[in-house]
Amino acid sequence: MKYFVTLANASTNLNNDKDSPYSLIIMLFLFGIIFYLIIFRPQQKKSKEHERLMDSIIPGDEILTKGGLIGKVDRTCNNSDYLIVKLSDSNKIFLHKNFITSVLPKGTMDSI
Numbered sequence: 001m002k003y004f005v006t007l008a009n010a011s012t013n014l015n016n017d018k019d020s021p022y023s024l025i026i027m028l029f030l031f032g033i034i035f036y037l038i039i040f041r042p043q044q045k046k047s048k049e050h051e052r053l054m055d056s057i058i059p060g061d062e063i064l065t066k067g068g069l070i071g072k073v074d075r076t077c078n079n080s081d082y083l084i085v086k087l088s089d090s091n092k093i094f095l096h097k098n099f100i101t102s103v104l105p106k107g108t109m110d111s112i
Contacts, residue, residue, distance in 0.1 A: 054097040057083065062104040065095065070109060 057063065061073045063085065071085035074092060081097045 053103065054081075054100065057097065057100065057103065062106065062108050064101045064104055066099050066101050069093075070104065070112065072109060 057073060057076070059073050059075050062070065063073060064070055065085075069085075069087060071087040071093070074084045074086040076083050083095050083097060083100075084092055085095050086092050
């Protein structure tokens with residue numbers, strides 16, 4: 001049993017002698033790069049894509065909102081991020097562009 005205790009002590013002493021003061025800095029730097037590539041970069045791409053979608057909306061486009069409403073853009077408000085969306089012939093809503101999930105193909109409302 002005494003043999004195993006001395007081997008355990010010897011192995012811990014070997015690891016302490018080889019530690020570098022820069023190893024922590026290098027590991028933090030590597031984790032930072034991995035964190036950026038996995039989390040921040042894809043989120044930035046998704047945000048830019050949604051911004052392009054909101055800028056490309058014109059009257060007549062059929063859209064899907066985050067709430068599940070499907071409607072046709074009736075008109076856009078000047079110098080504003082708001083739209084007037086026609087859900088049916090008698091229903092219109094005032095909607096912020098951030099609530100638009102996607103632009104649907106033409107004729108989607110007619111086929112439903």
